[in-house]
Amino acid sequence: MRRTLSLAALLCALTWGVVSANTGVALVHGTGQQSDAYNDYWKSGFVESVRQGLSNSSNLLVVNCNFEKYMWDDAAAGCLTGQLHNFITSKNIDDLVVITHSNGGNVMRWILSNPTWDSRYPTIINNIRWVNAVAASSKGTPLADAVMQGNVFEQSLGWLLGYKSDAVRQQQVSWMEYYNGSWLLGTSGRPALPTGFWNIVGTDVESAIWDSDSYCGGYLENVGLETTQNWLNSCSDGFLNCSSQNGAGTLWFNDTDRTRGDEPLSHNQSRRQCFNLDVILRNDL
Template sequence: MLACLLVFGLSGAAWAKTGVALVHGKGSADLANPSVAWDYWGTDMIKAVTKNYTVPYVICHYDGTQYMWVAAGQVAQQLYDFITQQGITDLVIDTHSFGGIVIRWIFSNPTYDWRYPTIIQRTRWINSIAAPQKGSEAADLAGTLAGSWLTGWIVDLVGQNTNSTYNCRTDWMAYYNQYYLKGTEGRPALPKTVYWISGWGLWNDYWWTFHYQDIGLATLSGIAGLPGEDDGMVAEYSAEAVGVQWFRTEANHHHNRRNDFRAIGTALSTDF
């Protein structure tokens, strides 16, 4: 009997097929375009996460201006197709920023959509980079920026008053966390483990390689009054509110979705 169980167990492991999905954060409607979603992460990041494209992968793309449940519908179809068409039984989901909220909606509401249970069942765990799990003070500020003295690139960085920006306000996320999302303190646990990565750097490699995003994020951190340490867009208290710690990074909110200033993608690839 023991021999049979061992053979069965080994057989099941041998048939497991691993894959990885990347889910971007909020932004423009153009993020529904696969090539724009690819550029959001950058080729170096994608290449690192997939171990030079040897791990089956899907780069999810959705309209970055939408509420989490709308975005989740677009992402769910891509995840479901990837899982079923490629026979993925061991899915790792890497998310950045609002993408972590989109995925948490799926895992918090398994009966909301017929595709959700399959996605949840086939997922190993979620790696959540800088997700505003309790909202972002930068999103709170967004409504005051349009037409202000601040330059256009600061306004674009925050996202103005799109539905996804409203979704990320601290008061809106407090409501969602109380009634619709699992995983925060006092709420039911999520069905799969979330490993958080939070950012605490701002200027990063601005002094060596000019990135206007570094200037914008450092400026935004001060203007928005992000409490404690932050990555220029999301404070660590918010990014760390769901799941268990993987690591903190000096990479700011622009660089922690890439594999340049700090090798985030290299760390993510250790899953495989």
């Protein structure tokens, strides 16, 4: 559907002779405080592969913010707003594709849902083509509830979630239900978001020691995610149920519908150069 809409927009632009978009891409990380998301969160291979889809390779922003805070906090949404606004205005970006992962989708949705909160929000919103939300935690995760209750997940998922941070507290299922019903747009029964929010959903985790695909993104991380999958629905990426990943906006695709070899993407693999995900996102630019 979105390809059809893009073609229609292109034909309209050609009719009026106004094809002059300056495309940029912004990579927005998930939970955690990042100072070098290029290397630590996404890894350079993923970033540089996506960059190849740009006609101007310098039009790429890798966001570094403190997403251990609540989504509206100045260290989270405020930081993201500052970096996106500066990127758009300094490079004259008028066609921004945002690629988010996990809780980054919630911070991005806060901006899209509350245009009067900050005077810079409208500039950002008006220049976004769409958001590609990879494994978005739009409806939270039962694992956040488990971490806040202080059980075994606090130790086993520390590398992924952090410890009892505001962001983890925010991603509890009941908390996200409240935010979705009051502050955030895009979920069922709520007004639509002002721009496309397209979900890529991770449906399973594989960690068989004899399967080379299980090592993409880090074998031990995939083993941990397969363990925690036991406390989630059968359709999950080891951290988020599929229903949460597709809880806001519109489904773009489930992993196995598009990936190389129909491989599933664990929550860790969906921010890595695994099974042609990077190529799919590159071609989308």
